[in-house]
Amino acid sequence: MDILQLTLKKQWFDLIASGDKRFEYREYKPHWWSRLLGKGGIRNYDEVRFINGYGKDRPFIRIEFNGAAIVEGKYCSPENNEPLDHDQKYFVISLGEILETGNV
Secondary structure (H helix, E strand, O other): OOEEEEEEOHHHHHHHHHOOOOEEEEEOOHHHHHHHEEOOEEOOOOEEEEEEOOOOOOOEEEEEEEEEEEEEEOOEOOOOOOEOOOOEEEEEEEEEEEEEEEOO
16 A cells, blocks of 8 residues: 655644645655655545654554655645745646544
């Protein structure tokens, strides 16, 4: 099983856990290229595992991976939810059904 594991701040973790946030955004930078791109384009994962924080009993969510895309536009900064003043490439990860939650 191919799992994409991502760490989130509590604010974003809670929105995904509630079902209100159906997409996750990542910058178009070398670190994410290596995790999201393969030889034939976007990698196909079986699921995304979101974790909140660090430690043995940290909360987690397992959720279906419904694909990803590279998009260009005005990306909103996750820190302050303000759009950038210029177009930028970024990854959009589409999230499916929640499979499991733990330690929430």
